Every structure is written in structure tokens, then in C-alpha cells.
Amino acid sequence: MAGYPKETSHPFVVEQGFAGHSHGLTITDVFYRLYEITNNIEYLSYCLWLYEDYSAGCVSEQDLQYKNVIDPGYLLKGHGVHTYEHIRALAIAASQRPQYQTALDIFLSQLKYYLTPSGAPIGDEWITGRTANATYTGYEYCSVHELFSTYVMLIKLTTNIGLADDAEWLFYNASFGMQHPILHAIMYCKTDNCYEANERKHPDSNQFNTRYKYSPTHEEAAVCCVPNTARTIPAFVENMFQENNNGFTALFYGPCEFYGTFNNVAIKITQLTEYPHDLSVKCLIEPESSVRFALSFRYPGWAKMMIINGVTFTKNDTQNSLIILDRTWQHHDVIDIKFIADIQFNTDLCGDTYISRGPVLYAIELESDILIKKNSAEREIF
Numbered sequence: 314m315a316g317y318p319k320e321t322s323h324p325f326v327v328e329q330g331f332a333g334h335s336h337g338l339t340i341t342d343v344f345y346r347l348y349e350i351t352n353n354i355e356y357l358s359y360c361l362w363l364y365e366d367y368s369a370g371c372v373s374e375q376d377l378q379y380k381n382v383i384d385p386g387y388l389l390k391g392h393g394v395h396t397y398e399h400i401r402a403l404a405i406a407a408s409q410r411p412q413y414q415t416a417l418d419i420f421l422s423q424l425k426y427y428l429t430p431s432g433a434p435i436g437d438e439w440i441t442g443r444t445a446n447a448t449y450t451g452y453e454y455c456s457v458h459e460l461f462s463t464y465v466m467l468i469k470l471t472t473n474i475g476l477a478d479d480a481e482w483l484f485y486n487a488s489f490g491m492q493h494p495i496l497h498a499i500m501y502c503k504t505d506n507c508y509e510a511n512e513r514k515h516p517d518s519n520q521f522n523t524r525y526k527y528s529p530t531h532e533e534a535a536v537c538c539v540p541n542t543a544r545t546i547p548a549f550v551e552n553m554f555q556e557n558n559n560g561f562t563a564l565f566y567g568p569c570e571f572y573g574t575f576n577n578v579a580i581k582i583t584q585l586t587e588y589p590h591d592l593s594v595k596c597l598i599e600p601e602s603s604v605r606f607a608l609s610f611r612y613p614g615w616a617k618m619m620i621i622n623g624v625t626f627t628k629n630d631t632q633n634s635l636i637i638l639d640r641t642w643q644h645h646d647v648i649d650i651k652f653i654a655d656i657q658f659n660t661d662l663c664g665d666t667y668i669s670r671g672p673v674l675y676a677i678e679l680e681s682d683i684l685i686k687k688n689s690a691e692r693e694i695f
Contacts, residue, residue, distance in 0.1 A: 314355075314359055319358070319359060319362045320362070323366055323369075323370065324337065324363070324366060324370075325337075325338070325363075325366045325367045325369070325370030325371075325372055326366070326369070326370045326371060327370070327371060327372075328371070329371075330370065330371050330372035330373040330374075331373050334372060334373070335367070335372045335373055335374035335395050335399075336374075336395060336398075338363060338364070338367050338398075338399055338402050339398050339399075339401070339402070340363070341360040341363055341364065341401065341402045341405055342401060342462075342466075344356040344357075344359055344360050344363075345357070345360060345401075345405050345466070348360075357405065357408070357409060358409075360402065360405045360406065361405070361406050361409050361410065363402065364379075364402045364403060364405070364406040364413075365379075365406070367399075367402065368380065373391075373392075374391040374392055374395040374396065374399070375390075375391060376389045376390065376391040376395075376396040376399065376440075377396065377399035377400060377402065377403050377420070379403075379412075379413070379416055382403065382416040382417075382419060382420050383415075383416050383419060388440075388442040389427060389440045389442070390439065390440055390441055390442050391436075391439065391440060392436065392438055392439055392440075393434060393435065393436015393437070393438060393439065393440050393452065393453055393455075393456040394436070394438070394453060394455040394456045394459050396434075396436065396440060396456075397434050397436075397456050397459045397460040397463055398459040398462070398463065400417075400420065400460075400463045400467075401462070401463050401466045401467075403416060403417050403420065404417055404463075404466060404467055404470050404471075405466075405470070407470070408470050421467075425662075426444045426445065426662060427440065427444060427445055428445055429445045429446070429447050429450070429452065429487075429504075429505045429661075430447055430505055430659070430661050430667045430674060431482075431483075431486040431487040431490055431505050431674055432479060432482045432483035432486055432487050433452040433456070433457055433460075433483065433486075433487035433490075433503075433505070434452055434456045434457070434460045435450040435451065435452050435456075436451075436452060436453055436456050437450070437451030437452060437453055437502040437514070437522075437524070438453050438502070438524075444662060445661070445662055445663075446662075446663055447504065447505040447506045447661060447663070447665060447667070448504055448505070448506040448515060449504070449514070449515070450504070451502045451503055451504045451514055451525070452487070452502065452503065452504075453501065453502050453524070453538060454488075454491050454499060454500070454501060454502075454503075454538035454539075454541055454542060455537050455538050455541050457483060457487050457488050457491065457545070458488075458541040458542075458544060458545045458548075460483060461480055461483055461484060461488070461545060461548060461549070462548060464476050464477070464479055464480035464483070465480060465548065465552050468480070468555075468564070469555075472633065473633075474562075474564070474611055474633050474634040474635055475614060475634050477564050477565060477611050477634075478611075478613055478614045478615070478672075480565070481565050481566070481589075481613075481672050482672055482674075484545065484549050484565075485589050485672050485673060486672075486673065486674045488542075488545050490503070490505075490676075491503050491542075492542065493527050496527065496529075497529050498527035498528055498529045499527065499528070499529075499531075499538060499539060499542050500524075500525065500526065500527055501523075501524035501525075501526075501528070501531045501534055501535075501538045502514075502522065502524040502525050503525070505676075508679065509681075510525060510526050510527050511525070511526060512525055512526050513525055549565060549567075550569055552564055552565065553565045553566075553567065553569050553571065553584070554569075554571040554573070554582065556573055557607075557609075559606065559607040559639070560575060560606030560607035560608055560609070560639075561573060561575070561580075561582065561606065561607075561608055561609070562608075562609040562610075562611070562635065563582075563584070563596070563608070563609065563610045563611060564611055565611075566584065566586065566588045566589070566594055566611075566672075567584065567586065567588050567589070568584055568585065568586055568587075568588075569583070569584050570582070570583050570584075571583075571584075575600075575604055575606045576604055576606070578600050578601055578602055578604040579600070579601045580598070580599065580600045580601070580604070580606075580642075581597075581599040581600075582596060582597070582598055582599070582608075583596065583597040583599070584596055585597065588672075589671055589672045589673050590673065592651065592652040592653075592654060592671050593649070593650065593651045593652070594649075594650040595647065595648070595649055595650075596647070596648040596649075596650065597645070597646075597647060598642050598643075598644075598645075598646040598647070598648065599644055599645060599646075600642050600643070600644060601644075602644075603641055603642065603643050603644075604641065604642060605639070605640065605641040605642070606639075606642065607637050607638065607639040608637075608638045608639075608642070608648075609635040609636065609637045609638070610635065610636045610638070610648075610650065611634060611635060612626070612628060612630075612631045612634050612635060612636055613652065613654075613671070613672065614634075615654055615657070615669070615671055615672065616652045616653060616654055616671075617653045617654060617655060618652075618653040619636060619650060619651070619652055619653070620650070620651040620653065621636065621638070621648060621649070621650050622647075622648060622649055623649075652671060654670055654671045655670070656668065656669075656670045657669050657670065
């Protein structure tokens with residue numbers, strides 16, 4: 314902040330913008346976290362100034378500049394990972410000025426056109442004015458990670474719990490879908506309809522692209538997607554429960570242990586489950602002593618009903634997509650949750666049908682042969 318003082322410096326005004334330069338806008342993540350820790354409003358103010366300087370600057374990654382966000386004719390074209398991470402800077406600015414909240418609402422209403430059925434945001438690596446297609450528009454793992462992080466921040470800033478559906482869907486489908494089911498390797502770029510992983514986007518393509526294969530490093534392209542794979546699971550686990558003034562919220566479902574305190578009482582909450590394939594969750598509530606707090610559970614948009622300890626709840630029973638249990642909790646209290654969901658036949662933007670149940674998108678496994686290669690460093694690629 315001392316190196317780039319507000320109003321008297323212009324970090325995003327340069328003669329020639331470049332991708333790494335625009336990537337610097339994500340320092341707003343750090344300043345927002347500092348605001349959460351300290352409640353110092355100066356950190357938020359600095360984030361706002363950075364976004365406005367970015368919007369006025371000559372940068373290579375322009376998708377989230379204010380003038381473009383509010384332009385109804387503008388199509389996203391930038392490097393996907395930058396586009397989806399820059400949403401967070403706009404969201405922080407939106408928390409301070411209504412004009413940016415309007416811009417954020419506009420952007421989020423259009424985001425669906427750039428998401429494949431798995432929830433993945435397109436860009437392999439640039440978006441180039443395209444919209445999503447399950448076969449012909451690919452996506453990069455870094456973009457999957459950054460969009461997940463964006464959803465988490467949006468939930469914090471907007472309290473829109475419905476966005477957790479999108480985040481969970483992205484995590485269980487796009488993120489895991491890019492990882493090899495057996496080997497220690499990922500695809501740097503991928504399409505939803507993945508007919509081969511042989512350094513081509515699809516069998517009809519004559520264009521070589523080393524990113525469309527499984528590799529444990531992808532060092533011949535860039536070593537970014539592989540480490541981001543290792544970041545996404547911790548980010549998911551970190552946000553499975555969120556603390557609030559009245560207690561705790563189960564934001565995502567899956568096997569986990571959560572430790573927190575409420576009114577100076579230490580509390581452990583455990584999710585025992587094979588979710589997402591088994592749509593039931595057992596929660597063990599273990600406070601050190603009896604304590605009253607509200608324990609809230611996200612009601613997924615795909616659920617017909619939630620049955621909690623034998624009591625049936627529907628969407629009409631929710632508050633901001635939450636079922637809230639406010640009571641005095643004892644050690645070893647148990648909450649049994651069953652989600653009732655139908656098999657769904659969905660239609661994507663191209664008119665194609667895809668099948669899902671609960672938070673899982675179904676795909677047909679194709680027979681394949683594995684060819685293992687080694688590069689000059691004797692590392693295996695697949």
C-alpha cells in the first residue's frame with residue numbers, strides 16, 4: 314500500500330499490458346483477508362481503488378473492466394483464469410458502491426453462457442468470444458480452481474447460499490473430472506465430452522495441444538494447473554462449515570471433521586457420509602458442554618426433500634436456502650439427513666441432454682488404451 318499510494322499512483326496504467334500484470338489484481342484477495350482479520354476499512358478502500366485503477370488501465374485482460382461488464386454487447390475474450398479470478402475484485406468493489414453491485418449482477422447473470430454442463434468455465438486458455446459447448450470448448454484446471462474460489466468469496470459477500478450449489482457442482486464434477494481416476498495425473502485442459510486425451514481436443518481436431526493429455530506435472534506447458542489441483546480440495550474442506558453470529562452453517566457436504574467454538578464452548582461436528590454418491594449424511598455433534606446455537610444445513614437446489622431425523626423439509630421450509638436447527642446441543646447428539654432427489658434429464662445451451670442425480674453429472678466411461686511416455690527429465694506422461 315505504501316509502494317502504490319491511492320490516488321497518486323497507477324499500478325494498472327502501463328504502456329503495454331500483459332497477462333502477469335493483470336494477474337496482480339488478485340492481491341485484492343489478500344487485502345480482503347486482512348480486512349476480515351482486522352476490520353480495518355482501509356483494506357476495503359484500497360481494494361476499491363485497485364479495481365477502479367484496473368478498470369481505467371491499459372491491460373491485456375479486460376473482461377472485468379467496468380466499461381466491459383456493463384456493455385450488453387461485450388463477449389468475454391480474455392485468458393480464462395484471469396477472467397474468473399477478477400470477479401472477486403469486482404465483488405469486493407460491489408460491497409462498497411452500488412454501481413459495482415449492479416455490474417456484478419449483470420456479470421453473474423451472463424456467466425451461465427460460459428459454463429459447460431460440468432460447471433467448468435471455458436477458456437483453453439483464452440475464451441475468445443465463445444460460449445460453452447460440451448465437445449468443442451475446453452477449459453483449464455486453473456480456471457476451475459479460480460471460479461471455485463470466486464464462488465466461496467461471493468457467498469461470503471452476498472450471503473447467497475444458492476451459490477454453494479454451483480461451487481459444490483463444480484468441485485465434484487469439473488474438478489474431479491480433470492483428474493485421472495487411478496493414476497497421479499491431471500489434464501491441463503479438457504472438454505466435458507472427452508473422447509481422447511492424446512494431445513488433441515477431440516478426434517476430429519488436427520491441432521496439436523500438449524495440454525490435452527494426462528500428466529503429473531505438465532511442465533512442458535506450465536506448472537500451474539497441477540499445484541492448483543492440490544489447492545482446490547483444501548479450499549473445499551476449509552469452507553464446508555462456516556461460522557456466523559448464531560452458530561454454524563454446513564455449506565458443503567462430504568466426509569469431514571469441523572472444530573469451532575461458540576460462547577467459549579469447544580465444538581466438534583463430524584460428517585459421516587459417502588456423499589455425493591450416497592445422498593445421506595450423519596452429523597455427530599460433540600460440544601464439550603451443553604450449549605445453544607443454530608446449526609444450519611444448506612438445502613440443495615436439486616433436492617425434492619430433505620429428511621432430518623425423520624422430519625421432512627421442503628424448499629418452502631428454508632430461509633435463504635437453509636434449514637435451521639436452533640436448539641441446545643448435547644454431547645453425542647446425532648443428525649441424520651437424507652436427500653431425496655430424482656434422476657434429472659437436463660438440457661444445455663446447445664440443446665444437448667445430460668443426466669444428473671443430486672450433485673453428480675453422469676458420464677459414460679469409454680474404453681481406452683494407456684500409452685505411457687517419458688520426457689527428457691524421465692517423468693511419466695499419459
